[in-house]
Amino acid sequence: MNEFKSGFISIIGRPNVGKSTFMNKVIGHKVAIMSDKAQTTRNKVQGVLTTDDAQMIFIDTPGIHKPKHALGDYMMKIAKNTLKEVDLIMFMVNVDESIGKGDEYIIELLKQTKTPVFLVLNKIDLIHPDQLLVEIEKYQKTMEFAEIVPISALEGLNIETLLTQFKRYLEEGPMYYPKDQISDHPEQFVVAELIREKALHLTNQEIPHAIGVNVDKMTKAENEKVHVEATIYVERDSQKGIVIGKGGKMLKEIGKRARRDIEMLLGSKVYLDLWVKVQKDWRNKPNFIKQMGYREDEY
Numbered sequence: 001m002n003e004f005k006s007g008f009i010s011i012i013g014r015p016n017v018g019k020s021t022f023m024n025k026v027i028g029h030k031v032a033i034m035s036d037k038a039q040t041t042r043n044k045v046q047g048v049l050t051t052d053d054a055q056m057i058f059i060d061t062p063g064i065h066k067p068k069h070a071l072g073d074y075m076m077k078i079a080k081n082t083l084k085e086v087d088l089i090m091f092m093v094n095v096d097e098s099i100g101k102g103d104e105y106i107i108e109l110l111k112q113t114k115t116p117v118f119l120v121l122n123k124i125d126l127i128h129p130d131q132l133l134v135e136i137e138k139y140q141k142t143m144e145f146a147e148i149v150p151i152s153a154l155e156g157l158n159i160e161t162l163l164t165q166f167k168r169y170l171e172e173g174p175m176y177y178p179k180d181q182i183s184d185h186p187e188q189f190v191v192a193e194l195i196r197e198k199a200l201h202l203t204n205q206e207i208p209h210a211i212g213v214n215v216d217k218m219t220k221a222e223n224e225k226v227h228v229e230a231t232i233y234v235e236r237d238s239q240k241g242i243v244i245g246k247g248g249k250m251l252k253e254i255g256k257r258a259r260r261d262i263e264m265l266l267g268s269k270v271y272l273d274l275w276v277k278v279q280k281d282w283r284n285k286p287n288f289i290k291q292m293g294y295r296e297d298e299y
């Protein structure tokens with residue numbers, strides 16, 4: 001059997017280029033893995049595409065949508081961190097419009113990351129084929145792209161080619177989101193991802209891949225508050241120290257930010273209890289991975 005590949009793909013592009021149309025075409029109704037509330041969270045998972053031999057998790061890139069308001073260092077840092085941590089970047093542009101300020105802003109950001117960038121020229125149905133080459137050349141002058149793929153999200157043109165190319169770039173990896181459990185308890189996975197994401201962004205150290213999060217318990221209390229208990233797993237004591245921070249400051253901040261997003265996701269008040277544990281070499285322990293929600297046979 002072929003190896004199973006998986007990875008995170010950050011979608012980036014200015015408003016109206018067709019990102020939602022693309023997601024709908026690729027994932028269709030499966031986008032409904034999360035409640036509508038999730039659509040208001042920052043840095044949200046847009047959709048998960050699972051095939052027999054691969055899983056692609058498309059995520060939004062925060063700090064990008066309103067460059068005018070988001071130029072602050074803080075938002076730039078979040079955007080950069082997100083782009084650094086994903087496996088691929090999908091930069092979508094409208095081929096029927098000239099390169100605008102919004103695109104230039106994104107290109108500047110993309111130049112600073114080592115993650116492979118796919119330039120996806122959308123809406124090819126609106127232009128003459130001769131024009132396509134001209135547009136491609138314009139973009140090629142701005143930076144180096146791993147691949148350039150013209151598509152029409154609306155008409156479904158060349159989408160399969162794009163997905164095949166994505167797969168070529170992804171590495172062997174686990175199935176982060178179970179194929180069939182998605183509609184049952186999707187929240188737990190998303191909640192874990194939100195906590196992990198905050199921990200990654202805030203620690204900004206060499207530990208990202210050593211952080212795993214498990215949601216141990218999620219219950220609704222009488223006052224309608226959702227009580228979430230989760231454990232952040234790291235591989236070494238030193239990493240535990242970083243995640244907890246001086247006087248517990250870091251952990252508190254991770255909790256604060258994660259809670260905000262979880263509340264938006266679930267649409268209710270949340271009480272978040274976070275623990276940090278050292279589990280040596282957790283990434284190489286199949287049972288542990290399974291316990292964290294990944295299925296062993298898919299791993």
Ligand SMILES: Nc1nc2c(ncn2[C@@H]2O[C@H](COP(=O)(O)OP(=O)(O)OP(=O)(O)O)[C@@H](O)[C@H]2O)c(=O)[nH]1
Binds near residue numbers: 013014018019153154
């Ligand atoms: N002709 C044509 N129109 C498209 C294509 N893809 C998207 N559109 C149209 O472009 C408009 C914007 O598409 P969206 O998918 O909402 O764009 P978006 O990037 O998600 O926009 P934001 O949510 O504002 O970031 C819609 O009217 C779509 O129907 C395409 O391939 N061809």
